[in-house]
Amino acid sequence: MIGFVSTTEPASPATALPTADVDRSDPAYRSWLKEAVRKVRAESGRSADTHLLAFPLPEEWGVDLYLKDESTHSTGSLKHRLARSLFLYALCNGWIRPGRPVIEASSGSTAVSEAYFAQLIGVPFIAVMPRTTSPEKTRLIEFHGGRCHFVDEPGTVYEVSAALAEESGGHFMDQFTYAERATDWRGNNNIAESVYQQLRGERHPEPSWIVATAGTGGTSATFARYIHYMQFDTRVCVPDPENSCFFDGWTSGDPHATSETASRIEGIGRPRMEPSFVTGAIDRMMKVPDAASVAAVRALEGAIGKKAGGSTGTGLWSAFKIVAEMLAHGETGSVVTLLCDPGDRYLDKYYADSWLAEQGLDITPYARTIERFLATGEWPGPVGERP
Structure with missing residues (x-):
């Protein structure tokens, strides 16, 4: 049986679980299922909401910028919400069985959170991830009792995960x-409902824009659907890093767009158009250079004292660019983006100049753009375009 053994080696077929299904009418299974759902729901009840942090901008600009700090979840990232929802969904569909592993294709943070919930309900967990995943995420997965199965080709995580599930009798x-x-997405304390409730007392309670990066696309879909359902005028922008196909697929309308190189920005960007990325729900996308992402996250630490x-x-x-556009058009309002996970998971990457040099990334011009923006509200080049 595959157990909670802390190892980075692949699961062996010799240790795979039998593939025979459980009897879902069996009282013992029904009792186990009820207890598993209770534990996951109870965990939500023990969790406080995450903070909405104000980024310091001059008040006279008339535009407020906020970050929804998802790093304060018990597993340290935005993916805690997703993992909880995925476990409840799979349990209620009868897909997770006692004693059988849950397998996930993940670049790190989702696997950390899913390992936590698997341990909570007492089932094994295996994360299938690129070998380039940060060592700190690997440590956290193993800390929560999970196993790490590394692949050299990021695009193979799907088929490897499916194969491991088939040979182990897992999910x-x-x-x-x-x-x-x-x-x-209609509510029930999801991230979108939470943001709007937290903004009720602010001077611009209905944000002009919500900015949500995409790994699975689940968060951007939740925001966009909730906005449409509640009939708000807020628009949703999804930024995409280098080495990801989402931007190209969205702008061209090509559902088969791909990227041959893995994203350097862990947790977002994908080599294929994922089924959960709902392109029709969002209003705008931006392509963001990786060096700009690093410059921005370092600027965040300088502004509010938090690494991300x-x-x-x-x-x-x-x-930042959207705020500059609003200022150029004489608009007031608020913009909300996400603090997805803590920076201590990436000290050897985004906060290491040696890593930047290895990757050939020069953040200097992007840091200067941010400095100019924060000082003047201006953005170099045209900012008047609309989606």
């Missing part, structure tokens, strides 16, 4: 398919 969670449907991961920088760069 491939498949966040890239189910992220957009597992979350209750590279995906936060991708969103913050785009939020």
